[in-house]
Amino acid sequence: MTTKLIIPKPEKEIKSFNVDKIREDFPILSTIVHGKPLCYLDNAATTQKPKAVLEAINNYYLHQNSNVHRGVHYLSGLATEVFEDARVKVKKFINASSTQEIIFTRGTTESINLAAYSFGRSFINEGDEIIISEMEHHSNIVPWQLIAADKKAKIKIIPVNDDGELDLQEFERLITRKTKLVSVVYVSNSLGTINPVKTIIQTAHSHNIPVLIDGAQAVQHLPINVQQLDCDFFAFSGHKMYGPTGIGILYGKINLLESMPPFMGGGDMISKVSFEKTTYNELPYKFEAGTSNIAGAVGLGAAVEYISNIGIDAIAKHEKELLDYAGEVVSRFDGIKIFGNAKNKCSVLSFVFKDIHPHDMGTFLDFEGVAVRTGHHCTQPLMQRFNVPATTRASFAMYNTREEIDILAEGIKKVIKVFRQ
């Protein structure tokens, strides 16, 4: 007779996390910059790639390369298999209900443009309104401006408070019968604010308005479940989540995607073409005209697997510790102003000194081996909101360490010494 031992499972199981071991997976992290070890804190711009991703891409070109969905030969079958396998991995990663909802694009920008152009062409008319927020990246502003100009529609803006949080009361006031879509960022690339997107989606849905979530800065830091969020579209890039550049995803609810016209015309997106009438391919291929970035998709699949193996909850916990530590260390400097003090925040530390311009800060830090981003971070309206032309932004990833934050702080100390001598 065997007895079954039942051990109660903790609510959320967080995998053990070994940052030194993770760093070994990223060969570029051992680069020497101006004689100093690289301290890469520009992860919100792009992350570095683990060996697993590089090997998957290399292996694809070495052993699997061919065009997909076309040939009857061995390699074409193999390429199709690995390409579609990547789609399955992405589907599981964000918990979509079907692979038909996973469209490969070039990145978040193309994903949003696809949604804006295709959804906008069908569902946005003269006098209609689109709601975005004051903290959007230019890629979630300009596509809507283009469609709004074309359709004579109007864009309304959810304001941001001094802590860098969205004003949800004002959001509710902005909704009218003419609102056709809400498009907001999940995690702000300039402030690190994690927006309450679930609440925003529920509010919009209570008025039957679909919602697009720009998840470019969310997928690498937070667990994503599109069904639980109930978002209508979700856009993200491969290269900000340890995958290659030139590949991204637009998730869309199947019924919505079915009702939308194609974005681009060409090969692979058709079912039958004649000069009189062309019928379109089924989802998701209707939105994937031309040969996709197959190697990029394979690389993205490998990145998804890499993140999943380490565990997104473990990553989030590590990054939260880093952010808290960085905030604590950096806020000690005289004259520093930190932008983005939202209660719910991840991975980004944006700051300015009144007497030291971010570009000078960035140049000096570079000579300490520290890579940070300086500038407006493609969020000029947000910079205007806070009345600064630019900030210095340190952004963290799973491979960063407390020692690197100490190096950043040491670097800042040196810059201050030069500029305040």
Next chain:
Amino acid sequence: MNAELRELYQQVILDHNKSPRNFKKMDNANHFGEGYNPLCGDKIDIYLKVEDGKIEDVSFQGSGCAISKASASLMSSFMKGRTIEEAEELFGKFHDLITGKIDESQSIEDLGKLAVFAGVQEFPLRVKCASLAWHTLISALKEENKIVSTE
């Protein structure tokens, strides 16, 4: 401090960044130019008083990094009393200096103090910072009165 960095951020540049000269609006200016670098958000407004083809007074306002601010400050002092032709010629020389077409010793005779910007040669990303004020000055002289972009 690293040698290249010291070369870029010379004492004169740091000093002009801290206390820029001619940093004010000019009420009786008869030429005006607005300079903008969309990549970094640097903005410089240039005010000029030009009489009989001669620059009588220069002032500027705006925000930018130490390189762009010091460049505007040093340029403003340097330009007083010059003719429009001289200003254009000097800009050509200054541009050659910061892009490495000529070295410091070749420019010191014409550019004087401005030769401190030779350090920019090693930082191609900062050429636009050093030249923004100059582009704006030339545009103001031509009385284009429009926003000058470095792009």
